[in-house]
Amino acid sequence: MTTNDEALQKQTLATSIHAQLRSEILVGSILPETKLNIRDLGERFSVGLSPVREALSRLAAERLVHQSDNRGFTVMPVSVPELLDLTKARCWLNEVGLRQSIAHGGMDWEEGVLVAFHRMSRTPRRSGASSGDRNPAWEEAHRAFHQSLIAGCGSNWLIEMCERLFEASERYRHLGRLAGLVRAPLEDEHRDIMQAAIDRKADEAVELLNAHFQRTAALVQKVVGQAAAFSSKTKETE
Amino acid sequence: MTTNDEALQKQTLATSIHAQLRSEILVGSILPETKLNIRDLGERFSVGLSPVREALSRLAAERLVHQSDNRGFTVMPVSVPELLDLTKARCWLNEVGLRQSIAHGGMDWEEGVLVAFHRMSRTPRRSGASSGDRNPAWEEAHRAFHQSLIAGCGSNWLIEMCERLFEASERYRHLGRLAGLVRAPLEDEHRDIMQAAIDRKADEAVELLNAHFQRTAALVQKVVGQAAAFSSKTKETE
DNA sequence: GGTGCAAGAATGATCGATCATTTCGGTTGA
DNA sequence: TCAACCGAAATGATCGATCATTCTTGCACC
Numbered sequence: 001m002t003t004n005d006e007a008l009q010k011q012t013l014a015t016s017i018h019a020q021l022r023s024e025i026l027v028g029s030i031l032p033e034t035k036l037n038i039r040d041l042g043e044r045f046s047v048g049l050s051p052v053r054e055a056l057s058r059l060a061a062e063r064l065v066h067q068s069d070n071r072g073f074t075v076m077p078v079s080v081p082e083l084l085d086l087t088k089a090r091c092w093l094n095e096v097g098l099r100q101s102i103a104h105g106g107m108d109w110e111e112g113v114l115v116a117f118h119r120m121s122r123t124p125r126r127s128g129a130s131s132g133d134r135n136p137a138w139e140e141a142h143r144a145f146h147q148s149l150i151a152g153c154g155s156n157w158l159i160e161m162c163e164r165l166f167e168a169s170e171r172y173r174h175l176g177r178l179a180g181l182v183r184a185p186l187e188d189e190h191r192d193i194m195q196a197a198i199d200r201k202a203d204e205a206v207e208l209l210n211a212h213f214q215r216t217a218a219l220v221q222k223v224v225g226q227a228a229a230f231s232s233k234t235k236e237t238e
Numbered sequence: 239m240t241t242n243d244e245a246l247q248k249q250t251l252a253t254s255i256h257a258q259l260r261s262e263i264l265v266g267s268i269l270p271e272t273k274l275n276i277r278d279l280g281e282r283f284s285v286g287l288s289p290v291r292e293a294l295s296r297l298a299a300e301r302l303v304h305q306s307d308n309r310g311f312t313v314m315p316v317s318v319p320e321l322l323d324l325t326k327a328r329c330w331l332n333e334v335g336l337r338q339s340i341a342h343g344g345m346d347w348e349e350g351v352l353v354a355f356h357r358m359s360r361t362p363r364r365s366g367a368s369s370g371d372r373n374p375a376w377e378e379a380h381r382a383f384h385q386s387l388i389a390g391c392g393s394n395w396l397i398e399m400c401e402r403l404f405e406a407s408e409r410y411r412h413l414g415r416l417a418g419l420v421r422a423p424l425e426d427e428h429r430d431i432m433q434a435a436i437d438r439k440a441d442e443a444v445e446l447l448n449a450h451f452q453r454t455a456a457l458v459q460k461v462v463g464q465a466a467a468f469s470s471k472t473k474e475t476e
Numbered sequence: 477g478g479t480g481c482a483a484g485a486a487t488g489a490t491c492g493a494t495c496a497t498t499t500c501g502g503t504t505g506a
Numbered sequence: 507t508c509a510a511c512c513g514a515a516a517t518g519a520t521c522g523a524t525c526a527t528t529c530t531t532g533c534a535c536c
Contacts, residue, residue, distance in 0.1 A: 010527095012307045012489060014295075038518070048491040050288065053519085054295050061299025069250045070497055072518055082394075089395035092334045100330075157327035157406075161399050168395075248497095250519060276488070286521040291489085308527055310488055479536080486529070496519070503512080 013047050018055035020045070025064050025075055026167060027134070028174040036065060036073040062164070064171075080225050083172055087217040090165045091210045097150025097158050098209060102202045105152025110198045116141070116148035117194040121187065134177065139170075145190065149197055149209070169216070176220040183219060251285050256293035258283070263302050263313055264405060265372070266412040274303060274311040300402070302409075318463050321410055325455040328403045329448045335388025335396050336447060340440045343390025348436045354379070354386035355432040359425065372415065377408075383428065387435055387447070407454070414458040421457060 021041075024030045041052045060067040066076050101109055120141035127135040143166060150162055173183075189212050196205035259279075262268045279290045298305040304314050339347055358379035365373040381404060388400055411421075427450050434443035 010307060014489080015307055037516095039516095048489095049518090050291070050490055053288075053292065054489090057292050057295040058299050061296050069248060069253055070518060085393045086395055088393040089399070092338075092393075092396065093331070093399075096330045096334065155323045155326040155330075157324055157403065158330065161327070161331075165395065252519080275486095277486095286519095287488090288520055292519090308488060477536105479534105481532105481534085483532090484530085486527105488525105488527070490525070491523085492521105493523100494519100494521075496517100498518085499516070500514090501512105502514105504510090506507105506509090 013045075013051035014054035014058075017041075017045055017047065017051055018058050021055055022059060022062075022064060025059070026171050026174065028171070028178045030075055032075050032078045032175075034075045036075065038072065063168070078172060078175065078224055080221055083217055083221060083224055086165065086168050086172075087213055090162070090169060091213050093158065093162050093165060094146075094150060094209055094213070095206050097153040097162055098197065098206055099202050100154060101150055101152035102197060102200050102205065104154060109148075109152030112148045112151055113145075113194055113197055116145040117190060120145045120190065125186070134174075143170075145194075149193070169213075172220045172224065173216060176223050179223040179226075181219055181223060183216060189215075251283075251289035252292035252296075255279075255283055255285065255289055256296050259293055260297060260300075260302060263297070264409050264412065266409070266416045268313055270313050270316045270413075272313045274313065276310065301406070316410060316413065316462055318459055321455055321459060321462055324403060324406050324410075325451055328400075328407060329451050331396065331400050331403060332384075332388060332447055332451070333444050335391040335400055336435065336444055337440050338392060339388055339390030340435060340438050340443065342392060347386075347390030350386045350389055351383075351432055351435055354383040355428060358383045358428065363424070372412075381408075383432075387431070407451075410458045410462065411454060414461050417461040417464075419457055419461060421454060427453075 021030070021036075030036075036056060038049055038052050038056070041056075042049050045052070056065060056067070056073045059065040060073065064076055065073045067073050120138065123138045123141045124135055125138050126133045127137075143163075146166055147159065147163065150159055153159065176183075189208065193205060193208045193212060196208055259268070259274075268274075274294060276287055276290050276294070279294075280287050283290070294303060294305070294311045297303040298311065302314055303311045305311050358376065361376045361379045362373055363376050364371045381401075384404055385397065385401065388397055391397065414421075427446065431443060431446045431450060434446055
């Protein structure tokens with residue numbers, strides 16, 4: 001605990017606010033297009049304006065919030081076209097990463113995949129009884145699993161970009177979750193992908209992985225479409 | 239001119255400092271691993287600390303500078319492994335983008351490629367007589383040409399990521415240039431790529447494009463290797 | 477001679493005040 | 507009725523001072 005506290009102590013305020021806001025945006029506690037008022041946020045976190053500003057700057061560079069000169073920050077909007085765009089990029093980049101890993105990844109890569117899958121399967125998907133309850137530990141394990149699949153590709157740039165795509169997708173996934181969507185048979189899909197990957201069956205693994213992404217996107221798509229329609233309707237009537 | 243001035247006026251200080259620093263880093267006016275002192279920069283641009291800080295924050299998120307909590311900012315280091323890593327990612331992502339564009343790009347895409355190539359070929363490569371003189375207009379046209387090749391892929395995420403990889407590569411290219419390297423037969427390579435692309439010869443176009451990237455990287459690699467060796471040697475002897 | 481350590485100098489981070497721009501309501505005049 | 511136009515309020519951007527951390531350097535001690 002002391003160690004943990006010390007590590008947190010070393011962080012700057014900007015860094016911890018950045019982490020906090022980022023998490024809230026990804027998880028959907030702060031909805032898309034929400035105005036992010038600097039003074040309000042400063043008051044909420046009991047800090048001055050500078051750290052908030054810096055945190056928002058970083059989020060803007062990550063494209064989680066949108067910055068407009070002299071007009072402040074808003075949470076990046078979501079839309080069906082962007083979801084499709086994002087999903088395409090995600091399929092393509094993960095395909096490259098996975099193929100390269102299967103072709104050139106060593107024993108360590110294979111073991112990494114195995115371990116990541118095992119950890120994920122040993123972590124409960126939800127923390128509470130309700131299907132809406134999320135379990136951050138599982139989400140982290142899930143992220144780690146997907147990263148492990150491409151970890152042997154030989155390019156940190158690619159890995160990092162896949163990471164960013166993963167995050168952007170997570171936001172959509174969480175918005176779906178908030179709308180009551182449930183994605184049931186994840187465990188099996190993950191197992192099949194893992195199996196195909198460590199068996200070095202490239203085509204099969206890629207197909208399974210892409211289908212996995214597409215399925216999630218298709219599910220979320222309806223909700224986002226409705227939300228977008230609702231939001232534009234609201235704007236019109238006002 | 240008035241229009242231009244007005245547009246610049248609207249920008250915040252942070253935005254324009256960000257653009258300025260970014261350009262200097264890419265072009266090599268500020269060398270890798272240079273410490274970026276906030277007060278000095280503020281004095282240099284005659285502004286306070288806040289805009290400088292924000293500009294650096296953004297550059298850090300773009301990975302052009304490295305930020306370390308409580309220890310400030312330095313220009314992102316270069317290294318041979320990173321160049322290889324970067325080049326791989328660049329080849330892979332552009333391959334995907336190009337293949338998708340060739341497969342699904344319409345007339346507008348084809349025309350975009352043609353126009354971009356034409357503009358680039360009509361812009362002089364260098365502004366002055368010296369081979370070291372660079373011409374920002376050509377560089378912009380070059381960037382636009384490479385973007386046009388993948389513009390029909392159907393994913394803005396992919397395009398944006400290729401853009402970022404392009405920039406990272408530009409920094410290496412400029413460091414090579416500063417070391418006296420000359421990359422002669424660019425025009426022909428570009429023409430061949432363009433031709434294969436609009437002829438929809440996917441395999442050929444991809445091969446040419448990848449070779450184009452690899453060739454540049456191979457050239458720069460030596461210089462970066464020497465520079466890295468020099469820098470570590472310097473550190474040791476001090 | 478080398479090793480720690482302790483001011484103090486340098487630098488990064490944060491704050492609150494102030495300046496600039498945008499937004500919003502109310503008013504006026506066609 | 508409506509659009510254009512004014513302040514005034516809200517909000518974003520910037521500044522310079524101050525606080526906190528890291529780095530330097532000179533000195534004591536082994």
